[in-house]
Amino acid sequence: EAGVAQSPRYKIIEKRQSVAFWCNPISGHATLYWYQQILGQGPKLLIQFQNNGVVDDSQLPKDRFSAERLKGVDSTLKIQPAKLEDSAVYLCASSLATRWRGYTFGSGTRLTVV
């Protein structure tokens, strides 16, 4: 099966600019997660979707971050405006909703804010 696809792989922007990341999960995986991984730390959940509904966005900085999964398949995470502390790897993962076998992660998008 195809893995979780993410794009772009790398992005460099200036602070206060906006940026968007895209994720296409494994076919049939109803649950999709966006994690933020700051250098030297473990991944931290930003938002979790089940189909096109939000399950958990309690750690999403909603003043600048937004995410959507309109058709219950691929998803977009946006940052506007970006801050220096947003420099991180943004990981997308997907899993089945009805049978727990863990996640499959994408390769991530490395964001550098200068």
Next chain:
Amino acid sequence: AQSVTQPDIHITVSEGASLELRCNYSYGATPYLFWYVQSPGQGLQLLLKYFSGDTLVQGIKGFEAEFKRSQSSFNLRKPSVHWSDAAEYFCAVGPNQAGTALIFGKGTTLSVSS
């Protein structure tokens, strides 16, 4: 509060030597436990998982982990380390419910010396 602690930030072992990476968790219910590995510039790859049953679980690449409920630990082991094992290793915990978010530790960086 739910949390995962990986006490060792960085470990160096000689090629061919044995390896043990420590993981302790704090979780209110019966947890599902995972180990992931991340090579530079890559996403996270699942090494192994524990859901129930035999407390010694086998994973890919010759890794194994042992769940010890009394110690709230899930340590990762490998009898003989190869240079290609150099990477960052993350322990994660989640509830025994499909489609739920995992909590990750901060990771242990493994270096392998020749």
